[in-house]
Amino acid sequence: MTSPFLGFAARAGRAAAVLLLVAVTALALPHLMPGSPAVAALGVTATPEQITAFEAGLGLDRNVLAATFDWIGAALHGDLGHSLANGAAVTTELANRIPVTLELFVAAQLVALAVAVPVALVSAWRPGGVVDRIATAGAFLWLAVPGFVLGLLLIWLTAVQLRLLPATGWVPFTEDPVENLRHLLLPALTLGLPEAAVFTRTLRGQLLDTLDQTHVAAARSRGMGAARLLLRRALRPSSLPLVTLIGIGIGTSLGGSVLVESLFAVPGVGTLASGAINGRDFPVIQAVMVVSAVGVVLATLAVDLLYRTLDPRIAHGHR
């Protein structure tokens, strides 16, 4: 019985090692810049004292490992440094923007699931049927449309041609829930619809496997109706790969949200990152890199735990 816990501990250790390496990479970034980051930021008229202070602030006066541990120590106390661009505390900035990106991510997952689950259920119930063939071909076509093109098409259709929705901008939920949802819809569709294609393909394949298994066949032979059979017997055991996909999605979503957020001018972590990269605002870049890596690692661990809940056989080492 100890082996699953040992396995989990090993995973956690590995995750910590990954995080440490990401932090070292992030802290090493200013060294990779040709020329002096201090001169680039302060201008050629900077005094040696200013340059020394600046380099101390970025940890450029110590070796990378020492700087990393100092950074981690401060980060654990909630201090992620200050932006070079406007002097704002990076922690506050991130705290303002993470909820926006999370809201967008959750909305996108809901869009993807709302499309994928019904389509996959109908497709898997009659494989080779009309719905299945249209869905399979449709998903394949859909996968060829990159996120930024899809977003552009959506803007063109709904905002430019039909004038239904605002093309860009953001209103916080606390300010005006309705406007918030109106501004959320296009970015969420842009992020969620390509995922829907992947979700549909995965869930359909898994459902076909599950429907072949004896417990489902037994329920079927007892005369259980199609809807009940699919929803009560087949969906849960077939949902494991979806959990993985969503978990992996958290990791890749930051890249995707950079695109979608800048396309729709959403003030989330993505636009913070691209702005910081443009302005070589190292403290912000470093914080975004490490915080997003923490997000990926936590998501992976959460997927692992969820797996054990959804399929108890894993926890008991039978699979």
Place this chain on the structure above:
Amino acid sequence: MATVETTAARPARTARRRPPAGVLAAVTWLAVVLLAALLLPLLPGFDPLHGDFSAPSAPPGPGHWLGTDAGGRDVLQRTVAGARASFAVAGLTVAVGLLGGGVLGLAAGWFRGPVDKAIGFATDLLMSVPTLILVMIAVSLRGPSLTVIGALIGLFTVPAFTRVVRAVVLALGERGFVQAARMIGTAPLRILRREVVPHVAPAALTFAFTATTVAIVAEGSLSFLGFGLRPPQPSWGGIIAEGRTTLGSAPWISLAPAAVLCLTVLALNYLGEHLRSPSRKATVNR
């Protein structure tokens, strides 16, 4: 160039039950795009940077088949020139991915144990950093060059290539002919070269189609965000981004190159899928 329009519609209509027609359409489309990218720039009068100020934002028509952009530059010529950038990046990506993933995958699958674990850790690490952001950082620090962009996107395809190759090598290790070669004392490198690599190559090359689309989309995304080649130098993402502001009055500036990009990705996906499909796999492995 009228053929572009007819083939453009074809991949969309291909039914999955008729692979040869679909494959033909996909190959034709890719050949047209590649040949155009290679040959058209050699023609006199080809200048994607030349602006015809008498016809800014002209709609598609004779003279400018895909219209002109806000600066009066020919959208078709810019799309063709953008294809060069996209395929150059994709070629580099696949080269880096195949080489890195091939070596790591072979090593992981062949030696197993600690080597496999170490390689698994390295690829996990690579996969846990947001790709696009890291490439953006590199471009902002080192400047936008096709080499930097292609090599970095390639680096991020290494984990996937490694997995593909490793899986095949692991499966091969159990097969009779590899064990037989081991037993009669064939040198490991010779087994790798003669028995393993030929079986790994089809899977790796099939994945190269996927990697190509990944590279094209990633390069497009980067240019779209302003971290690709500098305007006015054309790249697909860059041209699409330039047309954003005139989406209402001159949608072709964005939508024409976007359609070319999507059709190219579709054709590559279709070929990759076709090569991967079970019916073909059975014949390849025999």
